[in-house]
Amino acid sequence: MRVLAALSGGVDSAVAAARMADAGHEVTGVHLALSRTPAATRSGSRGCCSREDAHDARRVADVLDLPFYVWDVSERFQRAVVDDFVAQYAVGRTPNPCLRCNEQIKFAAVLDRALALGYDAVATGHYARREVHSDGTVTLHRAADLAKDQSYVLAVLTQQQLRHAAFPLGGDLKRAVRVEAATRGLAVAGKADSHDICFIPDGDTAGFLADALGSAPGPVVDGRSGRVLGRHQGVHGFTVGQRRGLALAEPAPDGRPRYVLGLSPVDRTVTVGPREDLAVAGAWTGAPVWCGGEPVLPLDVRAQYRAHGEAVAAQVSSADRAAGGSQPAEAAGLSVSFTVPQLGVAPGQTIAFYTGDGGEQALGSATIVGTWRP
């Protein structure tokens, strides 16, 4: 195969590219330039946007003797990922930009261009497994290293995208990958893991959003009494389930902590209340993406609604057959009923569905647009 290896400058993508080359594929390394104004060096816990990362990616390609190019995807990344991130927060939702990047950039713009240029696949350092079946279909599974598993942020890929993806690290532990990088003489072997959001290098998401969205003050309201407890500088500073940083002068009557229960950007209201009021029995979603055709619904699944959250038992059905509550008008997708009520489920989050049995195979995903109470 002719393989395009996306080299972020980190250890995972480096070993992924090395393994593809070892397997006899004709590999070309490409570093995706995500920002037109990259920072000079890595700082904090950021991801893959600095010049230093581009340099590290180039040195990986040198050591592996791969052709290497930088592809400028900054405009698309800005529109599809950064602008979307800001826009989602502006309407009170909590998006996952890594997932949007996989869906819109790595396995869309980059994959499409790679295929047109004569490549057969795009390889990345994601921790997830692909299984190719005798009929040619490809299924997506959790990585062997469950602590690093990234199938959640890949559950947005269609069958066509999965067929042209390669995740060479899915069967290994991160620890082993680092050892292998060192053995191969790759200088990135000891480089810190990237986490958080790559386009917010200092990790200050609230500050980034405040810069992008400005100040939009409004009331903080008690969800039960309806009383105004305080003021805030913008709903984008909060996520559902948040406990810290509410800065309320008046403690709850029972002295227990209060949590953000809901965000209403239209009337700029942040609703707070006790932990038990966070519980939701189910969620409506937008149109789903199924990694392999659409399954027969309703279906018992394990559902995961945070990148590093636990998958919980749930039943998925079409939204038009949903039970309970009044569904939002935009719910053109699914209705997901949790077997046990869940805390911290919020609109904008992606909910990924795994097979009900072992919970290893990712079936697909959808974006939550609304929730209902028990």
Added chain:
Amino acid sequence: MRAYLDHAATTPVLPQAVTAVAAELGHVGNPSSLHTAGRAARRRVEEHRERIAAALGARPSEVVFTASGTEADNLAVKGLYWSRSASDPRCRRVLVPAVEHHAVLDAAEWLATTQGADVQLLPVDGLGRLDLDALDAALAHEPDRIALVSVMWANNEVGTLQPVAEVVARAQRVGVPVHSDAVQAVGQVPVDVAASGVHALTVSGHKLGGPPGAAALLLRPDVAVTPLLHGGGQERDVRSGTLDTAGIAGLAVAVEAAVHEQPQRRARVAALREDLVARVASVVPDVLVHGDPDPEGRLPGVANLGFPGCEADALLMLLDARGVDCSTGSACSSGVAEPSHVLLAMGCDEHEATSALRFSLGWTSTAFDVDCLVAALPEALTRARAAGRLSLRGG
């Protein structure tokens, strides 16, 4: 075998230059030292200086060695600006054609953003040649406030020669010094510093068969420039720093050879280029040829070709995989291809400015290189055009 078609980026070092560098590295001695070893080193440097001056129609005292063409350009642009604005604070205008190399453009832009310069980018015509009427208009307006004009001898992206003599004649009438970046021109077309009348001229070793890291600014002694580097006061206090005796030895050998062989090389390389352009046109009928088509108005070895419907960086990558080395206009520090500022200034639209490749021939080029390109191009172009509809920028 690969086809190297990027001589304008850098060209193979001449064997005699390699020998000269190696021989010089075998000697000890700082040319600034007072003892025997130092004097011997100084003598060799001065002999090299004389050879370079003789080859370029300059006096030895005019040769200021630098570590790169970029440094020489910066020294000329910033040094002239600082010197002239220091003696007359109103003298803050800098005139440069919009197609200059970034070593001049970015130096001028830096002067504008941090040093109070008033930089005027002069327009060019569709061939990339400076619009002399625009220059006249610029020079007619408060000429005593113009610190300098910097105009390249030949454009590095499209090869068009600039009307340096006309620029000098006009600037002289109003007493404005002229710098010319001749990095692409020396060894390709005749360059005579004295005859040209320029006050400062940049030449770089690695573009003409010398080692990288050796370059010079030919600077008339009557022109004051403020130094970029301060220290030991080498190079008549204009450029401090221990002289790179080995690089200078290689530079001298290469300049001499390039100038000596220039007429024959120009004819041979120009014929190869004509062949390249004609054969590419035969397999790509809609190819655009940027720059001056007249052999007298251009560098012999540069062919800047536009391939409608594809992105140059994709085509470069596919040609690279098929054994052909060529270039997009310019790339940022991280390696991202940028729309060519030269083609934009020539009136090309954004798409044309991102769909052109530069093929540049040099002293080692043969018909084989052209054969390789013509063999690789059709399939690479088909793929690049398929991908061109899936631009990473657009959509």
